[in-house]
Each structure stands twice: as C-alpha cells, then as structure tokens.
Amino acid sequence: MNYMLKDENAIYFECGYSCDNALYLSLRNEAFFITDSRYTIDATQHVRKAQVVINGDLYAQAAQILKNAKVKKVIFDPKEWSVAGFDRIRSQVECTFEPEMDFSHKKRIIKNDEELKLLSRAAKLGAKAFTALAAAFNAEGLGESEYRLTYKAKSILSDFGSYDLSFDPIVAINKNAAKPHATPTSKKLSWGDLLLVDAGLKYKRYCSDRTRTVFAQEGFGFGTKQTFSKQKIQKAYDTVLKAHDNAIAKARSGMKAKEVDALTRDVITKAGFGEYYVHSTGHGVGLDIHEMPYISTKSDTIIEDGMVFTIEPGIYIPNAFGIRIEDMVAMVEGKAVVL
Secondary structure, three states: OOEEEOOHHHHHHHHOOOOOOEEEEEEOOEEEEEEOHHHHHHHHHHOOOOEEEEOOOHHHHHHHHHHHHOOOEEEEOHHHOOHHHHHHHHOOOOOEEEEOOOHHHHHOOOOOHHHHHHHHHHHHHHHHHHHHHHHHHHHHOOOOEHHHHHHHHHHHHOOOOOOOEOOOOEEEEHHHHHOOOOOOOOOEOOOOOEEEEEEOEEEOOEEOOEEEEEEOOOOOOOOOOOOOOOHHHHHHHHHHHHHHHHHHHHOEOOOEHHHHHHHHHHHHHHOOOHHHOOOOOEEEOOOOOOEEEEEOOOOOOEOOOOOEEEEOOEEEEOOOEEEEOEEEEEEEOOEEEEO
16 A cells, blocks of 8 residues: 655654654555655654655655656545645656545554553643642632633643643633633633633643533632532533543443444433533544544444543533533443543
8 A cells, every 4th residue: 555644643653753844655565754854863763664765845755756666556635735735746746646534543543552551641641730730720820811821721731841732721711611612811710610621731742631620619629529609500510420421431342433422412412401512522532632533423433442532521501601521531341441
C-alpha cells in the first residue's frame, strides 16, 4: 500500500517524529520523511523506519520520489492537505491519487498496550491537575473573571510549561456553561455559582480530556458528588451523572457506537431534558484530541477492545446553565475502564 501524509500526528504515528514542515511517503517497502534543514538534527536522531530527506521544497521532492518509484496509486487523506500543496504534487506525477478520509485515524483506532499506558498516564496527570486547580480556585479564584481563571487553568494544567495542553481549557460560569464550547468572559466567580471546567494535557504527545461541573463554595472539589442550591440544577446534574455512570457501566465491546450513545441519551431524554442534550456522547482520544471512534447517534462503528474514547453527556439550558461530566474510558476485556 502506497500513501502520503501531511498531518503532524499522522506522521508521528508512522515514524516517531514530526514537525511543522514535513511530508511522509510510504511506498512499497520504503518510507521517506521529507523536511527542511531546520529539522535536520532532530529528524536524523528521532525518525524511525524511514529515510530522512532534506529539501526546502517538500512538494517538489515528494513528486520526484514518486516519479522515481513509478507507483500507480497513492492514497491520501483530503483533510490533511491544502489544495495548493496537493496540486503541486499531482501536477508533476502521473499516477492515481486515491482519497481516503480519516486514513490515519482508521489505522490508529485500536490502541496498542504502549499507547494505552501513555493515555492512562495522561488521564491520571489530568486528574491530578484538576485537584491542584480546585485548590488554586479555592485559594484565589473568588472574584476572578473567567479570563483570569482560564489563564490560571492553563498554567496549572501544563505544570507551568512541563506539559502541552490537549486544547484551550473551558472555564465557564452559570449561563456561559450553557455553551458546550464556551469562550471566557469577564464574568467573575462568586460562591454559589455553577462552574464548569473542561480541560486536558498531553503526555508524550498523547492527550487527556476531562470535564467537571461543580457548585462553587468554600472548599469545593472537582468530584462527581455535588450538591447545588437550586432544585432544577440539581435535577439536571443528577441526570447527567446517571447518564455518565450508566454508559460506563453498560458499554461493551461488540456494541455499535450509536448503542453506547443511547446509554446516555435515553437517560437524559427520559428525565425530560432530551432537547437540551445537543452533542454526541463522546469521541476517540489519542494523538489527536478528537479522533475515531465517534460515539454518536449516527455511528455504526463496532466498539472493540483497545479503543479509547470519552463519555461526556451534558444538559445545556440557554441563558440559564450547562452541565457536563466527562471521563476517558478504554475498552478492556469487553468493558469500559475509566482511565
């Protein structure tokens, strides 16, 4: 199978190294990592099972290698390529370029034992960071805006630069939490507020992802046992937690992804909040924060051992509040294990 890659994480998966200006070719029994001279030392030291080729014009070099190899078909993922970059290669090479969406994600959907260890470590570090974050918010978060709280979350989650973040953290108070991908505002934290935090960090490039929704009061923590002062919020929270726990307890290898989705969605719908559950139950996590499998109402993907994905049901009532509880799970011996 012949294929070419442009995405950093897709390339890293193949050869153990990537950078922001690289192109990877796998042709028959040969592989080529093409980059420019800024990365000569690192590429030479870290690239595995591929020949390092240094050329400032990646596309011209890739086209020349393809011409020399005289291959008849090359697979590529259209999501990875700019039109200009792809056309530079296609215009110079007479072969069939066959598009295959999510080519690398499909290869990476089942995690091996080493990947599972890295993802588990990332998740545990993420959980530890949430504990530190709760302590920081208790000590100096009162009266601070979402902007400042988000900045503090980035610092603590990264251990002040030791780790990359999986994504920009979401720190949302009260009605801003009704936006699943809320951006920070000038709203300041007061005791008695609802506070939602969605965040993750990377360990050796592998991501973690976690969400907690809490009742902000003196001494609060990011555990799943929460008591809110308003009955409607408490009912919604208890429903989300029940949906979260139900999916983790009942997810099985051999199910379709949409059946796992139903394990959360049915609970929330039965409780009368169905219209406020506006996203899918979860997504795969690995080198990318969003990858296969997608745990949605439309996905027929069969869940298998070795898959890692989130369980993150939510209820979002516009201009009022939003609740989400999220954990990463791995399928092990047929069952979901929280990482």
